[in-house]
Amino acid sequence: MIFIKKHIPLFICFFVGVLTLGSYYVPNATSENYIEMMNKWENIVAGFAFLLGLMSLFYSHFHKISRKAPGWGYSLFVYVGFLLVVIPAIVSNGQPMKGPDMTSLGWIYRFVFTSLSGTMFAVLAFYIVSTAYRAFRIKSPQAFVLFAAAFMVILGRVPLGQMMWDGVLGWTGYQVTDVIEWLMSVPVVAGRRGIMIGIAIGGIVTALKIIFGIERQYMGKD
Amino acid sequence: MKNALEKFLKIDRRLIFLALTVLLFAPIVRPLGLPNKNLGKDVVNTYNYIEALPERSFVMLSLDYDPATRPELHPQAVALVKHALRRNLRVGIFTLNAGATGMIEDIAARIPKDIAPDKVYGRDYVIMPFQPNPVAVMTQLGINLYEIYDKDRNGNPTRDMEVMKGVKSVKDMGLGICITGTAMLDYYVAYVADKYKFPMAGGVTAVSQPGYGPYLQTGQLKGLIGGMKGAADYETLINDLEKGTSGIDALSLAHVLVIVLILTSNIIMLVLKYL
């Protein structure tokens, strides 16, 4: 049984991994056909991976409702929200627009989904401001450098900041955008590139470990 | 004095929230009307690249953003579609983000109305359906896109469309632009731009913009539009001011508020230290 439960899946990982890796370095008709087929398959497999998230959400809220855990009533709204989108989608055959007219799905998207999703992320703006006031402390030279870079960017991105710069430092002949451009294309590139290479090395090593079955936490427990 | 300053430092954060609300809402009701000058170099590069493309070149626009980043990225997408269609380029709108489809419909509805009324669907532009698994799709885009995009978003076969004439893979396209609030552009650089030597540019949120410096320096990206400022810059370039420009105008006071708050709290800290 361990052969079916463990060895074959590990072999699939190794086999698919090595062939996919090899197809990059061996560009011929066979390898191209192989990667084309894999791309099509992956496209479909990924389409089902979404079910994992869906079931996990439904399960956890179902659990909350059935146990009558504190705040279980709110969990009902998860299902309400789901049906609020899915029923119009089925009625509209998945089309937000029908010619020039908006369908019920399009209506839900514009007025419900966009409002909810947009606001959820917009709320962070408030926390950034209060954190800037309460926690941004310039206590060391490093923190000062961080502040200086942030200051230039926050100021220079908006017209009012540009006008303020021109009023005070316009005589230098440099615009605030010149400073930001230099910041973004020189020191930021250096810092970011260092991080990028670190991540790249980590990524390559992890990928190799997965192909060779050394890293197999994603498979769950035996 | 010391007590008062300490109290001020621990001010109820809801007052700060209120200040931000007022300073951001007021310019929406009554715009400041400040000019957006000082265009970003990478935005101008994107514009120039599109300007230099021969007529009827195919531009792939991968719109991979969802409502969460709509205010920043949607104006970029609208400006790019306007520019490309008005330059008589062919435009293919793709998406690898399931949340983007509604906003693409918004663009689709606007093209015949005010973006480019003379352009015809199927001849000048096409809209492809959402596809999951970006990496698989991108790899396929470089080989034969019809294996995945055999139908458009309405289920019509794409192969025979006039807009797709002579286009089998990204190798037959003039430029690709990915607009995204996620790491999709990174994938495009690796799996499409580098692998197939395909010129790509990007439109990203302000949050992720600094991360693309290395790709711009190496030329892996031909240009980059970053956040609302990028959208405003692009609108200025195509001389068609819209949401990006009014947006960046409205942000002015709020930006100054952040600087004032950081400086105030630090000055108070200094005073408290030496008081």
Added chain:
Amino acid sequence: MEFLGNTWNAFAAIFTVTPGWMTFGGWVAAGLTICLFSFLYKDNPFFKVAEHLYLGAGMGWLFQVYLFQTWKPKVFLPLMEGQYSVLIPALLGLSLVTQFFPRISWVSRYGFTFIMGYGSGLVIPLTISTDFLKQIGGTIAPFMVSEINSGNIISLLNGTFVAFGFICVLFYFFFSVEHKGAVKKASNIGIYFLMLYFGAAFGNTVMGRFSLLYGRFDDLYKYSAPEYFYATHVVLGLLVAYFILDKLVLSRRGGGQEAH
């Protein structure tokens, strides 16, 4: 059959979007937006309802996109046309769902190993080329003979600065040798480059988050217009009234704690 068809048509007719629905949409959007923002004052039931609706609606949106743009055209329709090869990826995909049934959860490994093998095989060569070799190439490019011969001093200086900073940052991340002496100095300089990067990123984050907030405020302003019957004003007023009432009731009971 005809009855079913008629019933469905009558049902579908309810979902026709009329101008009245568009106005009502403004109320819904303003209501949901303000309910979510109300958390900034303090936690409350309206926020919780909107938050849970968001979870459900988000999943619902993804579900319908996958249904109409993947499962139907890529699996169901090809199967109807007799292309049975799509069964292999479909079954591999469905195998993932067995995760939720402990006794057969091992079946999901077939799907996972396929995804991981493919992903890993693809990521290695591309990362080596895009994020490794090309970046090293980009760092040394300004020092190529052709570049130096072009006599662009500024570009050479900037290139030197990038290369210097990049090496210092690498030293900062390099843990295989002890950070002392020259290595420590280099790694300390590396920190300054990282700080410049984080500072610029913070500055841009401020703009990004404000832009998103601007988007919501802009919508609220739109829905405050007379054609939406002042939806924003009314919803905001109602919520304020709720908070005042809530406070009065709480103070009468002599208890209750604020969230902040």
